[in-house]
Amino acid sequence: MPASDQLPELPVTFRPTRTRAVLLSAGTVMLITFVAVALAMPDNWTVIDRATMIGTGLLIFALLVLLSRPKVIAAQDGVTVVNLTTHRRLEWAEVLRVNLRAGDPWVYLDLADGTSLPAMGIQPGMAKEQALRDARRLRALVDARGTGGHDRWQNGA
Missing domain, CATH: 1.20.5 (Single alpha-helices involved in coiled-coils or other helix-helix interfaces)
Known part of the structure; x- marks a missing residue:
């Protein structure tokens, strides 16, 4: 690596x-x-x-x-997403995927319950390169620590 x-x-x-x-x-x-x-x-x-x-x-x-409040905190035990008025704590296994597509205002987390959670702490507005780098780092953490993506790959999906 x-x-x-x-x-x-x-x-x-x-x-x-x-x-x-x-x-x-x-x-x-x-x-x-x-x-x-x-x-x-x-x-x-x-x-x-x-x-x-x-x-x-x-x-x-x-x-x-x-x-200016939004942030995403990745810790040993999971991810905390702080948006404008909400605060949500997620276990690593709850986060299946990190998405930042062209035109998205911020990162979206695909969750195991079938919903998607905006993570406004990573947004490409004024610093696109930083947002892409941060999204890749968070994606790598989710891939390494989460179970959602690994289970699918191990089962041949």
């Missing part, structure tokens, strides 16, 4: 780092801007007006933090 194909050490976290950096930076700049505007307004602005400006900045910041 070439060095580039070796399995990553566990635990490993996959997340869209460039997207996350842009979102958190933009959120911080927007929050600072809204607070500065609220504090710099003339005296005829009421406390409620200023609080509304600061509250709007906080709301925008919170939304951008939420958008």
Whole structure:
């Protein structure tokens, strides 16, 4: 097995780092801007007006933090998928396949129960090469640790 194909050490976290950096930076700049505007307004602005400006900045910041939340954590005992508002823990045997097809906004995990789970922590938006590399690494881990794919191949399917 070439060095580039070796399995990553566990635990490993996959997340869209460039997207996350842009979102958190933009959120911080927007929050600072809204607070500065609220504090710099003339005296005829009421406390409620200023609080509304600061509250709007906080709301925008919170939304951008939420958008930067997705990640996929591969550990010895399974995979944790953290999306915008959901968190799901999977055993390795539950994950049959890792899919990232051209045009997909993020990786999809095919599960043993017949469903598919989006894993938004690996997304090709701003860093396509990183997403492809991360998807391959996760796929290699699923192939090595999961039972779904191996059972099919051993049974001649």
